[in-house]
Amino acid sequence: MSIFCIQCIKENFSETKENWTRERGKSMKILMLTWEYPPRVVGGIARVVYDLSHRLIKDGHEVTVVTYREGDTQYFEDDKGVKVYRVDNYMINPNNFIDWIMQMNFNMVTKVNQIIAEQGKFDVIHAHDWLVANAAKTIKNSYDIPIVATIHATEAGRNSGIHDETQRYINDTEWMLTYEATEVIVNSNYMKGEIQRLFGLPFEKINVVANGVNLNKFSGIDRDYSFRRRYAMDNEKIILFMGRLVYEKGVQHLISAMPKVLAGYHDAKLVIAGRGGMMDQLKAQADALGLGPKVYFAGYMSGKDVEKMYKAADISVFPSTYEPFGIVALEGMLAERPVVVSDACGLGEIVDHRETGMKSYCGNPNSIADSILELLYNPELCANIVKKAKAKVKNNYNWTKIAQDTHFTYQKAICETMAERQRHQLEQEKALKAKKAKGAEKEITNLLTFKKRQAYA
DSSP: OOHHHHHIIIIISHHHHHHHHHHHTTOOEEEEEOSOOTTOOSSSHHHHHHHHHHHHHHTTOEEEEEEEOOTTOOSEEEETTEEEEEEOOOSSOOSSHHHHHHHHHHHHHHHHHHHHHHHOOOSEEEEESGGGHHHHHHHHHHHTOOEEEEOOOOHHHHTTSOOSHHHHHHHHHHHHHHHHOSEEEESSHHHHHHHHHHHOOOGGGEEEOOOOOOTTTTTTOOOOHHHHTTTSOTTSEEEEEESOOSGGGTHHHHHHHHHHHHHHOSSEEEEEEOOOTTHHHHHHHHHHTTOGGGEEEEEOOOTHHHHHHHHHOSEEEEOOSSOSSOHHHHHHHHTTOOEEEESSTTHHHHOOBTTTBEEEOTTOHHHHHHHHHHHHHOHHHHHHHHHHHHHHHHHHSOHHHHHHHHHHHHHHHHHHHHHHHHHHHHHHHHHHHHHHHHHHHHHHHHHHHHHHHHHTO
């Protein structure tokens, strides 16, 4: 928070702050804007918004989520205290994905206008990624509500640069959202450095708040051998990949590592759980390497099957080439299975090598294979890693801590907005005084001139 902000709050705006505190207590009215929310799950944003919203509700805040309606889901849902409003898109077909997003933003603004008219203004807007940037900006300017923006990933990071006009538009929209936001949240120090470099944001404007995982996710879930036998024989060690099948997730490097893994440990099997645009390419790669039945594409998993799959695995591997954070790694650690991650981006911040997991060089199949083989051959190392990893997740990545850090960021944004209003008010008053002083000076000058003329008349 700037020195000016703190000074304004302490010296000049204490009465407004006291009024706000008296009216709300410690409670806030929070508006979450997101293009995905369960049961619509496209990537990791849905889980973050869901868990964060429910933790904030438990802390006594009011949370309203406005999101996209998919399929036959309800337009309104009271999701355990979280008010969820869903909007359709236009009946006309958009020309492209960018137009589709813009149409969704228009409908989000319409819905928020209705909510505010019926229930009153929000204290803060929490916008998740560029997909809701235009709605957040419009609502901010219409109602003078501060924005806190979470940048979950960047277009430049996902594509190793900007290569076409669509990517440039998304990159520019990300910049606009960070510019319009009073405070920005990222989930790792890597991401803080990335958006500083890309968008030139002030260091103090960017807040690192890690993502979390539901600590009860695997409560009461043990290894289900009947479920496990769908994917591997009892003697086979399952090496699991869970995630989208896109280039930046690095599945291609894991498949390339399998010949070396199998040469050192024949009773191993790679299970790939997920869907994405690279499915056919990855299947062709596995066939070309002669891996045959040693690689199983399990497809997309949801619900309890996800937890069962983590428990069925012996090692979870996440070899991403770009990963701002990596919730899947937390899930693998919480499931009490050793994880192997690439040393790239946010994943490298979660795992301590040979302490809470194994790291491999980014994009290096040989390094991935070495880490997997070391775990397969060293049960004692696995046991130590599992114990320390679960403790780290519970201590550092629980939603109670994350919600408190997020709430503090909301407070910063509100205080800075109040300070900005105060500064604007002071500037207006100063300009008005200067105008009056100039007018008075002009009147005195005119009066003296008149008297001088009268004296020589």
